[in-house]
Amino acid sequence: MADTKLVAILRGITPAEAGAHTSALIEAGFRYIEIPLNSPDWQQSIPALVSEYGHQAMIGAGTVLNVEQVDILAEAGAKLVVTPNTQPAVIRQAVNKGMLVCAGCATATEAFTALDAGAQWLKIFPSSAFGPAYIQALKAVLPASVPVLAVGGITPENLSEYLRAGCAGAGLGSDLYRPGQAVSRTAEQAARYLAAFAQAV
Incomplete structure (x- = not known):
């Protein structure tokens, strides 16, 4: 399961909800959980989930924008940092703290800037605006060993298109979790994504 590079993005989740949804995701087979830092009271949710x-999943944060946030996350024991942009100082600090960094980028220049700063994974965002053909073309110049994730508009129905284009996985947002939805809905969508991933690979 650790090789199933599907990142659950729990944008907007509250501390009261986070545990139940994370438990459902881990039970389904997810091993990467991200709470974006524009979610309510993330300073409570993330340490509690860690x-x-x-011990069961790599818990961390998305929409990480500055070094100060990285330091707070490191103190909380978070292991995953996902950025929406290519910010070398943020990437370097997170790598220095022993975290896995999935850096947001859209162009070859941004991708190589992220890699030079130490990012281990790249996310192409927003993937739905670029499409699988763009990612496939971008992959042609990137190191083959670097996992590229599609993020933005990825559904169970189109996931296979991005995997065929060379993506190692995807970040899954509102189609997996919307604020306030039932835990049963999260579990149902998680199972659909994992089935689509397994069928595609």
């Missing part, structure tokens, strides 16, 4: 589920 404490409860950090």
